[in-house]
Amino acid sequence: MWHRPPSLARPSVSLTCRTGRIGLPHVAGTQLRLRGSGRRSASRVMADANSGAVDSRNGPTMLMWLRQDLRTHDNPALHAAFKAATAKQGRVALVYVWSPEEDTSEVNPAPGGAMRVWYHNALAALDAKLKHTYGAGACIIYRHGPYNEALLQVAVSLGARSIYANRRYEPTMAQTDARVTRQLKQSGVFVETFEGFLLHEPQQIAIDMTKWVGHFGTLTPFSLAVSKLPPPPKPLPSPPHLPTHPLPPSSAAGGVALEQLGLARMPRCPDGSQIDWSKGIKDAWDFGEDAALELLACFVSSKLRQYETKRQLADARAVSRLSPYLHSGELSVRRMYHTMAQANARQISKTAWRRVLWRDLAYWQLHHWPALIRDPVRTHYSAQRWTDTATRGGRGAAWLKAWQLGRTGFPLVDAGMRELWATGWMQQSVRMVCAAFLTEYLNIHWREGAEWFHDTLVDADLAINAMMWQNAGKSGIDQWNFVMNPLSNAQDPDGNYTRRWVPELAALPTKYVHCPWEAPAKVLADCNVTLGASYPHRIITDLRAARADNSAAIAEAKRAAAGQWADAGGYDLIVVPKGASTTYDGTRMRIFTKREWRIRPNGELAAAETTTSGSGEKSGRAGGGSVAGATTG
Ligand SMILES: Cc1cc2nc3c(=O)[nH]c(=O)nc-3n(C[C@H](O)[C@H](O)[C@H](O)COP(=O)(O)OP(=O)(O)OC[C@H]3O[C@@H](n4cnc5c(N)ncnc54)[C@H](O)[C@@H]3O)c2cc1C
CATH class of the missing domain: 1.10.579.10 (DNA Cyclobutane Dipyrimidine Photolyase, subunit A, domain 3)
Structure with missing residues (x-):
C-alpha cells in the first residue's frame, strides 16, 4: 500500500490542529437554561411528563446515557437499565449528548480530531448493532448539549426519571458529571452511575511504602496495592433483549442525525472540495465492539505468545492494537482482563499482563495530579x-x-x-x-x-x-x-x-x-x-551533543531547586497527595531519579554519570538497541 507523505496529504491544514481546539479551554457556564422555553420550572417540566403528554403506559423509560462505554457487553449501566425496565415493565432508551465544552478546561483538553473521527464511527457501529440486535427502537438518540438541558428534554419526552451512566475519570468530566447529576436531581431525574471503565477505581488504591518493593508511583508498588483489592468483577453479558420503544424514539426526543453532531466534519479547500484526512483512519480500522472482541480473541489466541520477545516491533505483530477500543469503551477492560486470565496470560507473558495494569496506574496518577497534562509532577x-x-x-x-x-x-x-x-x-x-x-x-x-x-x-x-x-x-x-x-x-x-x-x-x-x-x-x-x-x-x-544539552537543562533546573526538592542522595522529592499512599499523606517522598540528575541539596552530583546509551550515538551508526531500564515493563 502506498501512502502519500503527510505534507501532501493535508494541503491546507498542514500545521493546524485538526480541531483547532487544543489549548483553548472552554469551560461552560454553570447556569443552564431550557432553550426556547424560558425559565420553565423543573416541577412544571416533570408535571408535563406525567400528565399523559407522552406515552408512558407500559411503565417508565430507563435512560442509558452513553459516553466512554460504546458497547453492549459488560456495560454495567446498560445492564442496570435493562434490569430496571424489565422489573417495572418499562422501556430502555439510549442517548448520546455531544457537549465537549462542558468537559473541557485548561487541564482537560477537548477531544482531538482523530478521536472525534473514531467516536463518530464507533457510535455508528453501535447504533447499527443495537438496531440489528434489539430492533429499530434501540437506536441511539443524538443530542447537542448542554448536558442538563438535553438530558432533561429527552427524559421529559420519554417519561424517564432514571438515567444510567458509567463513570468518567478525567477531572473536568467528573466535575461536570457531578454538577449535571445535581441539576437533574433538582428536576426530579435521578442519575445512577457505575464502574465500568477501569479495573479498579483510583481512589480505592493507596500505595503502602512501609515495605520497599519499588519507587513510589511506579508499577510494582502499585500492583502490590491492587493485589490487595478484590479482583475486578466478572464481565456482564450483553442484555438478551432490550424492551425499547416500538418506534424509534429519536424524533420524539428531539434527536438529530449523528452527522449533525459534527464529530467527523472535514475541512474544505478554497475551491470547495473536501479534504478527507480521516480516510487513512477509516481504512486502517474496523469500528465497533464486534471488531474489538475479534481483535481480543486474536490477541490471546496467537499474538500473546510472541508478546515477550516481539512486542517492540514497529509492525505491531505481537501487540493487541486494542487501545482505541478501550478508550471509547467499545471493549470492556474487565472483559479483556478476564479473557487474558483465562488464557493464562500471566504465565505466557508477564509484560502483557502488567501492561493492562499500566492503564489503571495512569488513571491513578491523573486522580492525584489532575493537572498531569500541564504541570510537572516534579514541580x-x-x-x-x-x-x-x-x-x-x-x-x-x-x-x-x-x-x-x-x-x-x-x-x-x-x-x-x-x-x-x-x-x-x-x-x-x-x-x-x-x-x-x-x-x-x-x-x-x-x-x-x-x-x-x-x-x-x-x-x-x-x-x-x-x-x-x-x-x-x-x-x-x-x-x-x-x-x-x-x-x-x-x-x-x-x-x-x-x-x-x-x-x-x-x-x-x-x-x-x-x-x-x-x-x-x-x-x-x-x-x-x-x-x-x-x-x-x-x-x-x-x-550525543543534543542529548547532553537536554541533560544539562534538566540538571540546571534541579540544581536551582535542590535545596528544597532533593534528598541527601540527590533523589527528587515530591509532595505525596492525600490518599495516594497509606502512610506518607501530605509529606515529601523521594521518587526514582536517574543517576545523571542525582544532585544533592548542596548542588553536588551524588554519583558519577554511568548511564550508557549503547546506541551508536557517537558514531551516528544504526544498529544499537535501546537500553531498557527497570521502568519499562
Ligand atoms: C509518548 C506516549 C504517549 C502515549 N499515549 C497514549 C494514549 O494517549 N493512549 C493510550 O492508550 N496509550 C498511550 N500510550 C501507551 C501505549 O503506547 C499504547 O497504549 C499502546 O501502544 C497501545 O497499543 P496496544 O493496544 O497494542 O497495546 P498492548 O501492548 O497490546 O497493551 C494492551 C493495553 O494495555 C494498555 N497499555 C499498554 N501500554 C501502556 C502504557 N504505557 N500506559 C498505559 N497503558 C498501557 C493499553 O490500554 C493497551 O491497549 C502512549 C505511549 C507513549 C510512549
Missing part, C-alpha cells in the same frame, strides 16, 4: 530551559514542524510520525522513539508532543498520554531510565516498516534504510534517493 522541573518553538521562523519552530510532519531526516522517527498522521496509531516502542527524539534530542517541551499526540491519536487518552509524556520529558513519576535512540533498528530490524511509511527510501538496502546519509553516493543514486531533495537531511547531526 521544580517547571523551571527547565526548553528549545523556543514560539518564535516564527525560528529553529525550534522548524524542528517541531519537521517532527510533526515526519520530515526530520531520521527514517524511523519519520515513519512513526507519518503512520500516526495517516492511521491515528503507533506501536508503543515507536511512540517512545518519537517522544524521546522530541524531548531528549531536540529539547522541545513534552507538552508540545502531548498536544500533537492528543490531536492525532485515535486512542488519545488524557491519563495515559500525560503520564507517558511526563515520563519522556523526565518530570513524571517514572522518568525514563533508558535511551531511545532514533538510529536503533531494534523496532524495525528488516527496515520494512520504515520502507512502508517512508517510501522515498523503499529501495535502499536494509543496511542503509535507517541511516541513508551513510550510503555511498552510487547506492543513493541507484535507489533514487537524493538527500535534501527526495528525502530531507537530518535536522540535527550530533546526537
Whole structure:
C-alpha cells in the first residue's frame, strides 16, 4: 500500500490542529437554561411528563446515557437499565449528548480530531448493532448539549426519571458529571452511575511504602496495592433483549442525525472540495465492539505468545492494537482482563499482563495530579530551559514542524510520525522513539508532543498520554531510565516498516534504510534517493551533543531547586497527595531519579554519570538497541 507523505496529504491544514481546539479551554457556564422555553420550572417540566403528554403506559423509560462505554457487553449501566425496565415493565432508551465544552478546561483538553473521527464511527457501529440486535427502537438518540438541558428534554419526552451512566475519570468530566447529576436531581431525574471503565477505581488504591518493593508511583508498588483489592468483577453479558420503544424514539426526543453532531466534519479547500484526512483512519480500522472482541480473541489466541520477545516491533505483530477500543469503551477492560486470565496470560507473558495494569496506574496518577497534562509532577522541573518553538521562523519552530510532519531526516522517527498522521496509531516502542527524539534530542517541551499526540491519536487518552509524556520529558513519576535512540533498528530490524511509511527510501538496502546519509553516493543514486531533495537531511547531526544539552537543562533546573526538592542522595522529592499512599499523606517522598540528575541539596552530583546509551550515538551508526531500564515493563 502506498501512502502519500503527510505534507501532501493535508494541503491546507498542514500545521493546524485538526480541531483547532487544543489549548483553548472552554469551560461552560454553570447556569443552564431550557432553550426556547424560558425559565420553565423543573416541577412544571416533570408535571408535563406525567400528565399523559407522552406515552408512558407500559411503565417508565430507563435512560442509558452513553459516553466512554460504546458497547453492549459488560456495560454495567446498560445492564442496570435493562434490569430496571424489565422489573417495572418499562422501556430502555439510549442517548448520546455531544457537549465537549462542558468537559473541557485548561487541564482537560477537548477531544482531538482523530478521536472525534473514531467516536463518530464507533457510535455508528453501535447504533447499527443495537438496531440489528434489539430492533429499530434501540437506536441511539443524538443530542447537542448542554448536558442538563438535553438530558432533561429527552427524559421529559420519554417519561424517564432514571438515567444510567458509567463513570468518567478525567477531572473536568467528573466535575461536570457531578454538577449535571445535581441539576437533574433538582428536576426530579435521578442519575445512577457505575464502574465500568477501569479495573479498579483510583481512589480505592493507596500505595503502602512501609515495605520497599519499588519507587513510589511506579508499577510494582502499585500492583502490590491492587493485589490487595478484590479482583475486578466478572464481565456482564450483553442484555438478551432490550424492551425499547416500538418506534424509534429519536424524533420524539428531539434527536438529530449523528452527522449533525459534527464529530467527523472535514475541512474544505478554497475551491470547495473536501479534504478527507480521516480516510487513512477509516481504512486502517474496523469500528465497533464486534471488531474489538475479534481483535481480543486474536490477541490471546496467537499474538500473546510472541508478546515477550516481539512486542517492540514497529509492525505491531505481537501487540493487541486494542487501545482505541478501550478508550471509547467499545471493549470492556474487565472483559479483556478476564479473557487474558483465562488464557493464562500471566504465565505466557508477564509484560502483557502488567501492561493492562499500566492503564489503571495512569488513571491513578491523573486522580492525584489532575493537572498531569500541564504541570510537572516534579514541580521544580517547571523551571527547565526548553528549545523556543514560539518564535516564527525560528529553529525550534522548524524542528517541531519537521517532527510533526515526519520530515526530520531520521527514517524511523519519520515513519512513526507519518503512520500516526495517516492511521491515528503507533506501536508503543515507536511512540517512545518519537517522544524521546522530541524531548531528549531536540529539547522541545513534552507538552508540545502531548498536544500533537492528543490531536492525532485515535486512542488519545488524557491519563495515559500525560503520564507517558511526563515520563519522556523526565518530570513524571517514572522518568525514563533508558535511551531511545532514533538510529536503533531494534523496532524495525528488516527496515520494512520504515520502507512502508517512508517510501522515498523503499529501495535502499536494509543496511542503509535507517541511516541513508551513510550510503555511498552510487547506492543513493541507484535507489533514487537524493538527500535534501527526495528525502530531507537530518535536522540535527550530533546526537550525543543534543542529548547532553537536554541533560544539562534538566540538571540546571534541579540544581536551582535542590535545596528544597532533593534528598541527601540527590533523589527528587515530591509532595505525596492525600490518599495516594497509606502512610506518607501530605509529606515529601523521594521518587526514582536517574543517576545523571542525582544532585544533592548542596548542588553536588551524588554519583558519577554511568548511564550508557549503547546506541551508536557517537558514531551516528544504526544498529544499537535501546537500553531498557527497570521502568519499562
Ligand atoms: C509518548 C506516549 C504517549 C502515549 N499515549 C497514549 C494514549 O494517549 N493512549 C493510550 O492508550 N496509550 C498511550 N500510550 C501507551 C501505549 O503506547 C499504547 O497504549 C499502546 O501502544 C497501545 O497499543 P496496544 O493496544 O497494542 O497495546 P498492548 O501492548 O497490546 O497493551 C494492551 C493495553 O494495555 C494498555 N497499555 C499498554 N501500554 C501502556 C502504557 N504505557 N500506559 C498505559 N497503558 C498501557 C493499553 O490500554 C493497551 O491497549 C502512549 C505511549 C507513549 C510512549
